[in-house]
Amino acid sequence: DNRNEEKDFRKDFPIFQQEKELIYLDNAATSQRPACVLEAERNFYENTNANPLRGLYELGLEATDAYENARKCVQGFLHAGKAEEIIFTRNTTEALNLVAYSYGLNRLGPGDEILVSIMEHHSNLLPWQMVSRRTGAELKFLECGQDGELTEEQIRKAFTSRTRLTAVTQVSNVFGRENPIKEIVRIAHEHGAVVVADAAQSAPHIPINVQELDVDFLAFSGHKLMAPMGIGVLYGKEELLQDMPPFLTGGEMIERVGRYDAVYAPLPHRFEAGTVNAAGAAALGAAIGYLEGIGWKTLQEREDRLTALALEQMEQIPGIRVLGSRDAGEHCGILTFTVEDVHPHDVASILDADHIAVRAGHHCAQPLMEYLKVPSMVRASISFYNTEEEIRAFTESLSQVRRKMGYGE
């Protein structure tokens, strides 16, 4: 609504009161956290702290409630059918490894194929390299256009009768473009393959409905979604999780233990060995509540407007090449670019002198960089709490980079 449209969201984030000059455009690496999230984490330790899922005394039960309520919150956020399908992990990387170790190693073998897209973050590539090495399944690549587009034709061509699993990011951390997960799932299922979606970059920007996507597994990190570091999520279809052996074993994930064997706990606790990050989970619940309070419409309108402004101004600066679509709506706030003749690290340092935080490097996607034939790039990533003034300061600073490095206009 209008109140949200005009609101200065920076006020919700304590870091911006401390770091008054900071222009934070590295939101794709990790977001900032609003006061309500920090309070939720503190509230757990101040008022509810006990080891959840263990204590039979009142405080222990309250701690368990806080943790399990957070799970319900994530269930609602992803529109999952059951709370048991939500597994808390440390982050996206751990969630993807859980699927690789628990599903991949046990279900795949020689003659099978694993299909990953060329744009995967190392977190959604290295686990499948490991599965391929250990099972003998062949690792194959789904290639995209130079602008990051995956067409239905390319997708269909990449699948074979041997494809058993495909791991694809919903939004690339380099292109920012949303991949057609629903179509990929449909094609994968026609071939009898399961789909593992990496939602690390999509969860903060687009509504996700795992039932509508019909996706088999989906992972995201709390820290990119305004929650603390160290809490992440794996969604898995119940019938798949049910048949998977545990990834990690130990306390909290058992029903009964004998000297030589054990009966594991039912879902979801079978996949949550050891003391859990209950405060992190509660804070993730608060982050989801905060986002839902703003609403996707407001959030996306603001991000698209700021991205369009940045794109339009960047296009006018000589020597700048922005990767991906010309359409701001296809970036999820991510603008990856190069400045002619200037090393990305120098670009980042020059911007940093103006208190502008951007990322430079290979963005944990080295095979993609090689495919695009660029050694490294700069990435500015925008969130709804950025402002027009910040975008203008960024493009103004960017327009000075080549001159500061000794090149003409």
Ligand code: PMP
């Ligand atoms: N996948 C993508 C697309 C990402 O952008 C990131 C974070 N850079 C990850 C996975 C890994 O997330 P985390 O480090 O939180 O596990």
